[in-house]
Amino acid sequence: MNARKLARLGVPSGEAMRLAGTAARDARQMGIPKRDIPGLITAVVENPHDYTDDELFGDLANAILTHQAAQPSFQARSEPAPYRIWGHDLDPNSVEQMENAVRLPVSVRGALMPDAHLGYGLPIGGVLAVHNAVIPYAVGVDIACRMKLSVLDMPLHTLHGEQKRLINAINRETRFGIGAKFSKGQRRDHPVLDEDWRVSPVTQRFQKKAWEQLGTSGSGNHFVEFGVLEVLAEGLGLPLGQYLALLSHSGSRGTGASVASYYSKLAMDLHPELPKQLRHLAWLDLDTDAGREYWQAMQLMGKYAAANHACIHKHVAKALGAKVLLDIENHHNFAWIEEHDGEMVVVHRKGATPAGKGVIGIIPGSMGTPGYVVRGLGNEAALQSAAHGAGRRMSRRQAKKSFTWSEVKKFLRERDVTLISAGLDEVPMAYKDIDEVMAAQTDLVEILARFDPKLVKMAPAGERPED
Known part of the structure; x- marks a missing residue:
């Protein structure tokens, strides 16, 4: 067996890896079927004390025990950090992830939003405050995924009377798909390209790719859509009434994903003591070069x-x-240094919207349900946060198995929504009821306006999601 296969079985690198290879070869020479050897090695890895005197696997078992003794042990908080839940009947897996997160020794406080569902490490909709550290997977894979809404001075009848013109504008001016980019003659220009991209070896390496993808939308739950914005309350600087608006949702594209992958792995390598269920919550201390480097890249x-x-x-x-x-715009996959309860902490909002007192944000629904422009109420119990959307109620795979395009098109037609492109994994029925989510957080935000999508473009079916 090669080192890669042995590593997958949980064999530590170094002496234990060498002895595992030797034991595998000896087992074959003793006539043990090849198909049985991985199971035997796994048993030794999981219970090395039971094999210390074994003729075949004793040396491996003792090497594993020596390796384990040399590793730092995980010390959870004596009591979990406090956290609150908003909403009802949340996915038990997301609640379990939140309970794991507040056990970390760096954790201070947390909150779980009503749109919560399963994520890597911290659940989507999870908010976590920690001491002087940053957790790459608690920021998210799509770093700085965000919303932006522009109200345009165009009459509402344009949505139907000039629909083809609107569709052409979306199709020409952005790109969808996991590797979407602009060709050389079409690439966008923006002052962000003049920033120092040498802050991290990852950003430096992918600067050209970032330029190629500047102005693109990606895949997964990312979208660009036209719709009707109805201003319901004062606070936006617009008279009450209806307006034509453009709404988009996407993040830092391939470069952001590469930053997340690189530093998440680095954090996990630096914290081998973390148990399996906490591995994706590995952190980087902000006093270290790695922590400062990730922070600048973020x-x-x-x-x-x-x-x-x-x-x-x-x-x-x-x-x-x-x-x-x-x-109007806001991030929802990011970390901020903020003051809470009289101390400075790092607040991760993974799929959660900043909702400090008076802060304006956008909480979308789905391709066929409304979104809302909100004003934060500054609720400290929620670390001044709110939901970032409706939140999935089923996995992508389940959605593809559960719905057909005929019923989706009927749903959209009844709501006067034209879909340019999307996959079945993003249909409205795969998401929670946005109005129930909003009702569960009336103490976190107040609604200023409602956005109803009318012309929607997402990545075509078959694209790998990157949200």
């Missing part, structure tokens, strides 16, 4: 994600000859 990806949206909205508006009356 900040750059925040600027880059904002630039993506800026390019999309600028070029779509220009293609339509439209003037922007109002811009």
Whole structure:
């Protein structure tokens, strides 16, 4: 058996790996069937004390015990950090992930939003405050995924009367798909390209790719859509009434994903003591070079994600000859240094919207249900956070098995929604009821406006999701 296969069985590198290879070869020479050997080695890895005197596996068992003794042991908090849940009947797996997160020795406090569902490490909809550290997987794979809404000075009848023109503007001015990029003559320009991309070896390596993908939308739950914004309350600087608006959802694309992957692995390598269920919650101390490097890379990806949206909205508006009356935007996969309970902490909002007092944000629904422009109420119990959307109620695989395009098209037609492209894994029925989510967080945000999607584009069916 080679080292890769042995590593998958949980054999530590070094002397234990060498002895495992020797034991596997000896087992074959003794006539043990090849198919049985992985199971035997796994048994030794899981219970080395039972094999210390075994003629075949004794040396391996003792090497594993020596390795384990040399590893730092995990010390959880004496009591879990406090956290609160908003919403009802949340996915038990997401609740379990939150309970794991508040056991970390660096954890201070947490909150779980009503749109919560399963994620890597921290659940989507999870908010976690920690001491002087950052957890790459608690920020998320799509660093600085964000929302942007632009109110345009175009009449509402454009949505139907000039629909083809609107579709052409979206199709021309952004790109969808996991590897979507602009060709050389079409690449966008933005001041973010003049930032220092040498803050991390990852951002430096992928700077050209970031330029190629600047202004693209990606895949998964990312979208660009036109719709009707109804201003319901004062606070946005617009008179009450209905407006045509452009709404987008996407993040830092391939470069952000590469940053997340690199530093998540680094964090896990630095914390071998973490039990399996906490591995994806490995952190980087902000006093270390690795922690500072990730933090700077995350900040750059925040600027880059904002630039993506800026390019999309600028070029779509220009293609339509439209003037922007109002811009609103916010991150929801990021970490901030904030003061809570009189101390400075790092607050991770993974699929959660900043909702400090007076802060304006956007909480979308789905391709066929409304989204809302909200104003934060600054609820400290929620670490001044709110949901970032409706939240999935089923997996992508389950959605593909559960629904057909005929019923989806009927659903959208009844709501006067035209779908340019999307996959069955993103249909409205795969998501929770956005109005129930909003009702569960009336102490976190107040609604200022409602956005109803009318013309929606997402990545075509078959694209690997990157959200």
